């Protein structure tokens with residue numbers, strides 16, 4: 001039986017380290033220097049080595065697993081991960097708005113979100129603890145990449161409330177990490193990745209999570225499998241609720257009350273795209289109210305209540321050129 005004081009100290013360290021990690025990787029505003037984090041982390045590693053029975057699933061020491069997998073298990077998504085219909089011009093945005101207004105016969109607000117150019121992932125939590133992470137796959141069957149997603153520091157191993165929820169979002173590689181990774185691969189005579197999306201996909205497909213852990217991936221969560229698992233009754237509020245649970249959400253979201261406001265948002269971020277620290281390939285426009293989303297429903301592959309406005313592809317050189325070389 002381990003002394004109570006040691007059990008208590010291990011719990012304190014876990015909570016403290018998870019809080020520091022959240023501040024650093026999710027809020028991007030650390031409250032302590034790295035050396036403070038490192039020394040507390042080492043203290044926890046020492047306690048867990050001496051008393052393995054004290055190790056918990058959500059201990060920060062469990063982010064980087066030990067074993068190399070043979071392959072990935074299949075995961076069936078009870079609620080499919082839908083894709084989005086794409087549009088490429090203002091006329092189609094206006095047509096989308098007209099269809100929605102006609103179908104609903106009432107006023108509609110839209111939540112606009114940047115369309116992160118990464119990989120869709122699904123994160124399942126039971127009683128607030130991360131139990132499974134999976135790829136989108138074909139929308140119905142994905143792959144279990146829990147070990148790899150646990151290494152993504154912005155993914156919380158435990159939520160701020162012990163609820164059971166399946167969150168969905170994008171896992172991506174920041175532009176600077178992409179450039180650094182390709183420089184490193186070039187020096188080693190390895191193939192370089194064509195773009196950050198491919199680099200993120202390649203990093204999440206690693207059978208050895210120690211490699212994934214070094215790729216500096218991040219996330220933006222933007223939806224849940226079942227909106228009934230949230231208090232919110234709209235997309236805009238749901239994003240805030242996900243943030244309050246400890247997820248990273250994209251701060252550029254905007255609640256728009258007319259399609260003109262939506263178009264202004266699109267033009268704004270077509271301009272700002274090069275200044276972002278991550279790649280986007282457009283804007284996602286969603287009917288804000290969940291009841292209205294339900295009334296509009298889905299086609300076979302995509303919701304009728306959302307549309308993706310795609311920007312013209314940005315040639316690779318722009319990505320490299322636009323990085324602020326600090």
Ligand SMILES: NC(=O)c1cnc(OC2CCCC2)nc1N
Pocket residue numbers: 081082083084113114115116117118170222223284303306
């Ligand atoms: N790549 C993105 O940033 C992104 C993708 N998809 C969605 O929403 C889909 C999910 C279910 C129907 C609408 N939102 C996003 N922000």
